[in-house]
Amino acid sequence: MADVKELRCVIGDCRFGVDEVSYTCPEHGELGTLDIRYDYAALRAELDRDALSASRVSSCWRYKPLMPLAPEAKVPPLSVGWTPLYDAPRIARKLGLRSVCVKDDGANPTGSLKDRASTLVLARALQQGIGTVSTASTGNAAAALAGLGASLPEVNIVIFLPANAPAAKIAQLLVYGAEVLLVEGSYDEAFDLCMETCAAQGWYSRNTGVNPFTTEGKKTVALEISEQLRWHVPDVVVVSVGDGSIISGLYKGFSDLIELGWINARPRLIGVQAKGSAVLAKAFDKGLAAQDIRREAVSTIADSIASELPRDRAKALRAVRCTGGGFVAVSDAAIQAAIPEFAQLSGVFAEPAAAAAYAGLKQAVEGGIIEADESACIVSTGNGLKDVVRARESVSGGRRVPADRGAVEAALRSAGLI
Numbered sequence: 001m002a003d004v005k006e007l008r009c010v011i012g013d014c015r016f017g018v019d020e021v022s023y024t025c026p027e028h029g030e031l032g033t034l035d036i037r038y039d040y041a042a043l044r045a046e047l048d049r050d051a052l053s054a055s056r057v058s059s060c061w062r063y064k065p066l067m068p069l070a071p072e073a074k075v076p077p078l079s080v081g082w083t084p085l086y087d088a089p090r091i092a093r094k095l096g097l098r099s100v101c102v103k104d105d106g107a108n109p110t111g112s113l114k115d116r117a118s119t120l121v122l123a124r125a126l127q128q129g130i131g132t133v134s135t136a137s138t139g140n141a142a143a144a145l146a147g148l149g150a151s152l153p154e155v156n157i158v159i160f161l162p163a164n165a166p167a168a169k170i171a172q173l174l175v176y177g178a179e180v181l182l183v184e185g186s187y188d189e190a191f192d193l194c195m196e197t198c199a200a201q202g203w204y205s206r207n208t209g210v211n212p213f214t215t216e217g218k219k220t221v222a223l224e225i226s227e228q229l230r231w232h233v234p235d236v237v238v239v240s241v242g243d244g245s246i247i248s249g250l251y252k253g254f255s256d257l258i259e260l261g262w263i264n265a266r267p268r269l270i271g272v273q274a275k276g277s278a279v280l281a282k283a284f285d286k287g288l289a290a291q292d293i294r295r296e297a298v299s300t301i302a303d304s305i306a307s308e309l310p311r312d313r314a315k316a317l318r319a320v321r322c323t324g325g326g327f328v329a330v331s332d333a334a335i336q337a338a339i340p341e342f343a344q345l346s347g348v349f350a351e352p353a354a355a356a357a358y359a360g361l362k363q364a365v366e367g368g369i370i371e372a373d374e375s376a377c378i379v380s381t382g383n384g385l386k387d388v389v390r391a392r393e394s395v396s397g398g399r400r401v402p403a404d405r406g407a408v409e410a411a412l413r414s415a416g417l418i
Helices: 040-046 049-053 060-066 089-095 114-128 140-150 167-176 187-201 212-218 220-228 245-260 279-286 313-322 332-346 352-366 384-393 405-414
Strands: 004-009 034-038 085-087 099-104 132-136 156-162 179-183 236-240 268-274 326-330 375-380
Touching: 034 040, 034 212, 034 245, 040 060, 040 245, 049 060, 060 220, 085 220, 089 099, 089 332, 089 352, 099 220, 114 132, 114 140, 114 212, 114 245, 132 140, 132 187, 140 156, 140 167, 156 167, 156 187, 167 179, 167 384, 179 187, 212 220, 212 245, 220 245, 220 375, 236 245, 236 352, 245 268, 245 313, 268 279, 268 313, 268 352, 279 313, 279 326, 326 332, 326 352, 332 352, 332 384, 352 375, 352 384
Parallel strands: 099 375, 132 156, 156 179, 236 268, 236 375, 268 326
Antiparallel strands: 004 034, 085 099
16 A cells, blocks of 8 residues: 555554554554554655645545555545635634634535545445445434445445434435444444444444544545645634544644645644533543543533543544643533524534534633634534534524515514615
């Protein structure tokens, strides 16, 4: 595999060949998640930043030379990535920041950033000749795998999902034709069942925080932010955090660009958790190592970031600590209020977990974690249509009027529009 040097354990610095292990470090177990490391000297000699920017490939595969696949490897046909990066001056003015931009990953084919990980994992499965790929999920990773898998007739998809997942997310999986197992238990229980079944059946697991290729897919959001800002990065990037894999992908992407000399500094990474699922935020505040984190019961409306024991906790803590960033925990009330406020200030309709990033940005500014002269990027990880029930609960209004012009004018006059 061109330019891949090794897999390196984030806990013990153990090193392996790219085909030597499938998931985590054999010595350090599930906590020992792996980084895919490249021959960066060779990449610097081979790749030209300006030539890459001239690419006509308008998907994450414009970065295929920076991903752990052979150049000729088959990839899913759906167009993942190269999502919009919007300037959000109204948010900047409201919060007193120099500038704010929004990376809208709800624009991906199945409506979330998780498509980035799934497209790479499926490409890896094709390269290995594996016919069944499975994942456990609170909804978005499952939808991503099911949707992208549906575009590949040679691959079967099996999903393990908590039975209390939002109805819209369950419907999406069934529409895509995946085999869906609704587990009467937590996400973490579904995760364990998925891993056990994959091991017994010889399937390939896409599970977040276990499969190192998921990080490589998610890192492409950092590559895009950098390129869309003409290889300048914001001072701060804010993203919601559940298992920790997305913030880990952001760190990996910016770190790869530093290694290549394409950017001058990594932005500070601010992870946002729901107060009802804030294992990492608490660990960060207490200065705990990943090894010292213990499972906690969770309760939050932001199902996409609900995790009793974050699987990518070692990488997530490293991402925040090594960039001088931080964690904030926001209430469900703040998340719900953020859904319409974020939409009305940016035009981006976000599901609760994605809106949490905006709530977290506000809290980080109020707490002095982010200063007034700084620039920030909000990564909106999922589309609001993923959970229309919560979206509807976050707003009021809508005027019923008779089918009469006079009644319409009276309603408009009451609203101050005429």
